Amino acid sequence: MSSHSTKTDLSSINLVQHRRGPKSLLKPIEQVIELINQQMVMGIIRECLKDESLKNDINEIVIQNNGSVDKSSESLGQLLLKPILDTVNDQLHTINIQLQKQQQDQRNIEAKLDDIERRSRSYNLRFYGIKEDEHIKKQIVNIASLLNISLSVYDIEAAHRLGPRQSGMHRGVIARFYSREVRYALLASRKLIKQPNGRKFYILEDCTSKTVSLYNSVRAKLDDNCKHHVYIRNGHVLYKTKKEDKPTLISTAEDIDTIFHTILSDHSDSIILNYTQPTG
Structure with missing residues (x-):
């Protein structure tokens, strides 16, 4: 930015973080302005001074104080405060709109990624009740037979245990099928499973x-x-x-x-x- 630039970009402002207790009040506007880079403030002031009406008001204040800058400083500060704050608020409003758009874009991206993952998992099912020492694919075939569904180990693309091994616990199993139709048939019939004596099998969707x-x-x-x-x-x-x-x-x-x-x-x-x- 050149020394005569009048465009102000508050995205580069380095704001000082401060703690606010439950009874704290907003900092006085003078303290807020102190947080803004000096060059930024000067750019705003230069922009404000393009207003002929404002320049006339400044001249009138100085004349009323016999040309004394010291005597005029407080009145000049009050005069410049509003246009400075208006400019700052406009920039903050623009930044807020941009931030909201970025947040919405991020939500849209996350939703798309979640949908892609959900579609990928639509070939999967989770099985619970399969013992650690049992052959996973063969036991899934056995579970399918309890639902009167004809299934072969060759219908199962992959299957593995979930999580680390734990003593005395039978980990769940995630299985991926080549066909969504086969996967859906198992899922749709899961409540009809004929539980064998001493065993309980559960079939769940594999969700994100x-x-x-x-x-x-x-x-x-x-x-x-x-x-x-x-x-x-x-x-x-x-x-x-x-x-x-x-x-x-x-x-x-x-x-x-x-x-x-x-x-x-x-x-x-x-x-x-x-x-x-x-x-x-």
């Missing part, structure tokens, strides 16, 4: 961490008798109050607030265990 987080967040706010209102289908978190209701898709934390605000408005708060409405 975002989906799991949203799912757990909603369930944590519901009474135990109503946690079944929220469920996961095809990698998406869904919620409905009644069986015959159309499910509501939950994609963000804001969706959770909207749903629970509706519940409170409908006087159905008896199903809520722990929820505080957002303020502001």
Whole structure:
């Protein structure tokens, strides 16, 4: 920036961080201005001095004080304060808009990445109840037979245990199938599984961490008798109050607030265990 530049860019301002206690007040405007780079302030002042009306007001103040700069300084400061603050606020407003756009762009990117991951996981299923010493693929085939589904180990692209080995624990298994149709058939029939004596097998969707987080967040706010209102289908978190209701898709934390605000408005708060409405 040249010494005669009049365009001000507050994105390069180095603001000094300060702690604010619960009873603290906003710093006086003089202290705020001190945080702004001196060159930046001079650029703003040069821009303000292009206003002929403002220059006339400055001349009048100096004349009234017999040309004394010292006597005129306070009045001049008050005169220049408003246009300086207006310029600063305009720049801050521009920066805030740019920041909001960047944040929205980031949310959009995260949503796209989550969707890509969700689609990739749509070939996967998680199995629980398979013992550590059992052949994973063969046992998945056995589980499929309990659902009257014909499956071969060659239908399974890959399968492995989840997490580190723990003494006395049977780790879950994640399996990837070559066909989504095979995967869906297993998932759709999972509630019909004929549990063999002494064994319990469970089949779950393989979800993204975002989906799991949203799912757990909603369930944590519901009474135990109503946690079944929220469920996961095809990698998406869904919620409905009644069986015959159309499910509501939950994609963000804001969706959770909207749903629970509706519940409170409908006087159905008896199903809520722990929820505080957002303020502001």
